[in-house]
Amino acid sequence: MSHAEEIFRTWVSFLSSHNLWGAVPWSEEARLAALAHFNILDTLPEQAFDDIACLAAQLCEVPMAQINLIDAGRQWPKAQAGLALPEVLFADSICVQTIRQPGVMMVADLRVDPRFADNPLVANAPNLRFYAGTALLTAEGLPLGTLCVYDVEPRHLSESKLAALVALARQVVSQLELRRALYDQQEALRDLNEGLERRVAERTLEMLRINELLQVEMRERENAEEALRHAQKMDAIGQLTGGIAHDFNNMLTGVLGALELIQRRVAAGRVGEIGRYIDAAMTSANRAASLTHRLLAFARRQSLNPKAVDVNRMVISMEELLRRTLGESIVLRTDLQARLWQANTDEHQLENALLNLVINARDAMPGGGQLTIRTAVARIDIQQDTLAPGEYVLLSVEDSGSGMSAEVLGRAFDPFFTTKPIGQGTGLGLSMVYGFIKQTGGHVHIDSAEGQGARIHLYLPCHLERGERHIAEHENPSPPRALKGERVLVVEGEVAVRTLVVDELRELGYATLEAGDGEAALIVLQGQERIDLLVSDVVLPGLDGQQLADTARQHRPDLSVLFMTGYASSAEMCAGFLDQGMDMLIKPFSIDELALKVRKMIERARP
Known part of the structure; x- marks a missing residue:
């Protein structure tokens, strides 16, 4: 049993043993439930109730008035005018007699009424002599408390004043109902807000989770689409492979056959006949180079x-x-x-x-x-x-x-x-x-x-x-030659390619130095010899081209670097780190292309 239930049962037992209620058309349990419904006990003063108490005192032309609520075992004042009494025990309450009878209870002189002569509020301060009060009745007829007026002198109230007191009591009940309705609305709004906040928080969390899942799905889809796009390129290239291999072998046959015939004609002293074989070899080689570039372009991501x-x-x-x-x-x-x-x-x-x-x-x-x-x-x-x-x-x-x-x-x-x-x-x-x-x-x-x-x-x-306005660099009829004293360092791991590049540069008048890997090139670069340009393959044994260029510029900060590459991924990598004073040449290249690029870079580096 809870403490509140224990108090209530004790209170009902007290009322029954003392026969205080007598025959009333309501139960104490229902009355207390109605009072609890308004949720007003032990609340702070409120102006609306204070105003009604003051108005009651003024209309009845008395110095004191109260709005009292009768709880289990106590009388609690909600509003007071002209006095400041604390709550009183049920046994000392005058108003408890008021709520058990209809209409207004008026006592002209409390001292001569045997029910109240010994009441502490009468015998002692504030020495009350006059009392008039009426019950605060709900729509169901349940009394919640009283609206009452007091005086320290005996007196009577006219019928009109008593009627006004009853009307004000109805206003108190109306105010209680309005207050409860407002409280219910506030509670509903609070519940709504809390529910809304909770739902918004839940929905926000849900949306965050969904958004996170969507982002993951989008990233996975983008990756899958990229992989599929690349696979589609590879599929296209795969369909080309058979025919391309046949074409490429034909081109190589043209190059090798022409070179073999040139070799035989030179050995036989028939040099005048080699021109057409040179043209045939160049044509086949250029076709092979074009085909290779095209395939690398398709394969590139x-x-x-x-x-x-x-x-x-x-x-x-x-x-x-x-x-x-x-x-x-x-x-x-x-x-x-x-x-x-x-x-x-x-x-x-x-x-x-x-x-x-x-x-x-x-x-x-x-x-x-x-x-x-x-x-x-x-x-x-x-x-x-x-x-x-x-x-x-x-x-x-x-x-x-x-x-x-x-x-x-x-x-x-x-x-x-x-x-x-x-x-x-x-x-x-x-x-x-x-x-x-x-x-x-x-x-x-x-x-x-x-x-x-x-x-x-x-x-x-x-x-x-x-379109159709491009002028290719190789259309220059005579490739530019070196100026006196200009020197180029060539770094290439493939001996045949390195030899050809060195010979081509020497043919153009450049002094050359050569190295087969990055470490050997660094030894040359750390020396004192003049070097106007570093020409290096991107893919080298040991140090790669980028590492070589970065290290070389620690010793020679103004060194120009020309990278050579024959592979698409190397070209992309090279394009990603090209700095000022750097450029790239795609293999295979002609003497004219090499000459123009080398000349351009050396001229650009001149003060």
Whole structure:
């Protein structure tokens, strides 16, 4: 049993034993429950109740008034006017008699009333003589306490004043109900706020968890997409490997055969006949170099790097590679608009996109056919889908293959959607092309029907300059020669390559020093000999090219460095650390290219 229950049972037992309530139409349990419902006991003073107490004293023309609440075993004043009494025990309460009778209880002189003559409030301070009070009744008729007035002199109140006292008692109850309603609203609002805060906190935590999961998923998806893009490139290269190996062997046969014939003609003293063999060897070697550069470009991983691209020149440079990809049963034609605007795009990504389109077209023509690559300037006058009005470079791939049904056409750009047999396609080719073109600010359009071939149009944003204006460095009729005393240090691990580079530089008039690795080169660099330029391969035994250059500049801070590389990843690595006074030359290179680059770097380093 709780302490509150014990007090309540003791109180009810006391009332019953003393027969204080008599016959009343309510139970004490219900009355106390109603009082507890208003949650007002032992609260701080409130102006609204104080005002009613003052008004009661004024209307009744008496000096004192109280609003009392009758709890279990005590009378507690909520508001007082003209006196400051503490709570009193139930046995000393005058108001307890008031709540057990209807209407107003008025006692003209408390001293002569046997019920109150010995009451401490009458016999002692404040020496009360007059009392009038009425019960504070709820809507259910349960008395909560009283509104009462006092005087220290005997008196009577008129009927109007007694009626006013009853009216004020109703106002006290109304105020209690308003107070409880406000309390309920505040509690509801507090619960709502706490619930809202809790739900917001829970939702925020949930959103944070979801966001974290989304970020992880996005990173995983980006990594997967990057891996798939690279795999698609490798797949494209894999499809080229057979034909390229055949072509490369043909080119090597041309080079080796020409060199063997040159060797025999020189031995026989027939030097005048070697010119055509030299031309044949150079042609085959240049074709092999071009093919190697193209393959390395396709294999290279890199982010989007938009710049001015001459699309016509790109198509021409890829033409031989594309013919080998298509095979002998498919005729490749090109229709390139003269003086085409340059496109603002990533050249390597565009090359890969074109290769993907050509491979798709080849697979759509298993029995052979014709493929046409066209370029033009397209003018868009009104908004079309996501394509804004303006001028675009149009690159189109048209085939005479089986075409696409409406269903296939509607899903052509969906990732992993393919009409090829399992194992013969990833379904990423067109989706990658679409994503790249959109990223570069362009648009892709497919025009196709079953049995009528397919025409895929790539709309590329224009650059400000027209194409076909490039002047290659090797077009210079005579390579620049060395000035007197200029010396170059050549560092190359491959003996044959090092010998050729040294001989070419000497042919141009440069004094040369050579080393087969980074450690040997450092010994030379730590000496006192004049060195105008360091020419070094990126991949070396021991110290690599970057480490050699960094260490060399500790001894010679102004030393110019020209890196040589024949591998795509080395070229990317080299581009990442090129500092002032550094440049890069891609293998294989001609004497003219070497001469121009060396001359340019030495001249640039002059004060």
